[in-house]
Amino acid sequence: MSSLGRFLEFSVKTPDIIESLGFYKLLGFAELEIGDVWPHKYAVVSDGVLSIGLHDRDFHAPAVTFVQADLAKRARIMSDHGFNFNVMRLNEDEFNRLGFADMDGHQLTMVEARTFSRGNEFENDSACGSFFELSLPVREPVHSARLWASVAPSLLRMREEPTVHMRFDAGSVPVGLSESIALSGPSLCFKCHDKDALAQLIERHGFVNETFPGFEGAFVALKAPEGTMLYMFDEDFLGETYEVDESGDLSEFPT
Numbered sequence: 001m002s003s004l005g006r007f008l009e010f011s012v013k014t015p016d017i018i019e020s021l022g023f024y025k026l027l028g029f030a031e032l033e034i035g036d037v038w039p040h041k042y043a044v045v046s047d048g049v050l051s052i053g054l055h056d057r058d059f060h061a062p063a064v065t066f067v068q069a070d071l072a073k074r075a076r077i078m079s080d081h082g083f084n085f086n087v088m089r090l091n092e093d094e095f096n097r098l099g100f101a102d103m104d105g106h107q108l109t110m111v112e113a114r115t116f117s118r119g120n121e122f123e124n125d126s127a128c129g130s131f132f133e134l135s136l137p138v139r140e141p142v143h144s145a146r147l148w149a150s151v152a153p154s155l156l157r158m159r160e161e162p163t164v165h166m167r168f169d170a171g172s173v174p175v176g177l178s179e180s181i182a183l184s185g186p187s188l189c190f191k192c193h194d195k196d197a198l199a200q201l202i203e204r205h206g207f208v209n210e211t212f213p214g215f216e217g218a219f220v221a222l223k224a225p226e227g228t229m230l231y232m233f234d235e236d237f238l239g240e241t242y243e244v245d246e247s248g249d250l251s252e253f254p255t
Contacts, residue, residue, distance in 0.1 A: 003078075003151050005068030005110055007173035009044060009053035010134060010188070013061040014226040017041050020054050023225050026205055028126035033117045037095050044116040050131040050173070050188065053115070054226070060086060060099055062186050062228070063107035064134065066171050071096045071112050081150070102147050104138045106186060127201050128222075129192035132236050133167060133176045135215075137183035141166060144177050157238045167238060176238075182215035187229040191236055195219065198232065 014020045021043050025031060029045035029052070041056035053065065068074050072090050075098055079085075087099030087109065099109040125131075138144040141164040149155065152170035159165050167176045176189075192198055198220070202209050213221040216237040222230045 003074070003153075004108060004171050005066035005074075007171040008065045008067045008111065008114060009051040009116075010186070010228075011053040011055060011059075011061060011063040011065045011109065012224075012226050012228055013059065014054040014056055016225060017043050017054050017056050019225040021045065023207070024052065024126075026201065027128055027222075028124070030119050032119045035115050035117075037113075037115045042115070046119055047126040047128070047131060048119065050134075051116070052228070060101065060107040060109070063099065063109040064170065064173070064175065064186075065109040065111060067112070067114055068098075068110040069112060071098050071110060074098065074110065102136075103140075103144055104136065106136050108151070125193065126190075127194070127198050128188075128190040128230055128232055129194075129198075131188065131190050133174045133189040133238075135176045135178050135183060135187045135189055135231075137185065138177045138179060141177050141179050148175070148177065159238065165238065178216075180215055182213060183229075185227075185229065187215070187231055189216075189218075189231050189233065189237075192219075192232040192234070195232075195234075 021031065024045040029047050032044040032046055034042055034044055043054045045052050075085065075088065075090065083100055085098055085100050087097055089097050096112040097109060099107060101107050145166045148168050152168040152175065154169040156167045156169050156174060158167065163179045165176060165178050167174050208223040210221045212219060215231055218231040218233050220232050224230065
């Protein structure tokens with residue numbers, strides 16, 4: 001189990017929540033009921049697996065956000081192991097949260113409780129298809145993986161060629177570390193089941209897109225209004241790679 005807790009959402013900064021919300025809903029994401037935790041404008045969309053938190057505020061974003069109940073204890077343990085937090089709110093009179101950046105600057109955040117209700121009306125995937133990975137660009141995959149292995153010890157799959165790619169189970173969200181130069185930031189990957197329907201949506205609504213964008217064989221990439229990149233594939237690009245054992249041991253991986 002990830003020491004970060006349970007995955008909550010992919011948190012993004014949205015200058016225009018209405019515009020971003022409309023984009024995801026047109027793709028078939030559902031808007032979920034939010035709590036009253038945040039004082040700023042906030043919305044959440046989900047396809048039943050992936051939840052995206054849309055925040056109208058300045059913060060370390062985008063962030064992979066988890067629910068971790070005992071944040072004070074977690075802060076002590078992680079501090080003892082050399083983690084440096086760039087967010088630490090541990091007071092009785094406010095919503096507690098912790099945050100830190102990995103060696104590539106990707107933000108990981110932990111909050112004390114859920115900020116929205118789980119949806120239960122997900123009979124179908126979005127027009128993007130089935131979500132299979134949150135991909136993070138990294139400079140040195142093996143070095144980056146050692147940090148991720150310390151907080152998300154379940155290494156699901158990895159490959160060495162043509163580019164190094166490792167996928168971790170981080171609190172029930174698949175997080176991939178990629179050295180691909182095509183990635184400019186954290187990105188969402190989907191296995192698309194109906195390319196024609198997606199193409200029609202793109203044409204009808206004028207979504208910003210790029211065909212064959214160069215990342216792992218994706219056939220199209222969409223850019224959300226707030227800047228999030230969504231990549232669509234025919235198949236999971238790690239589908240033919242080998243699975244690793246349950247230990248997730250990285251000791252024999254080339255450095």
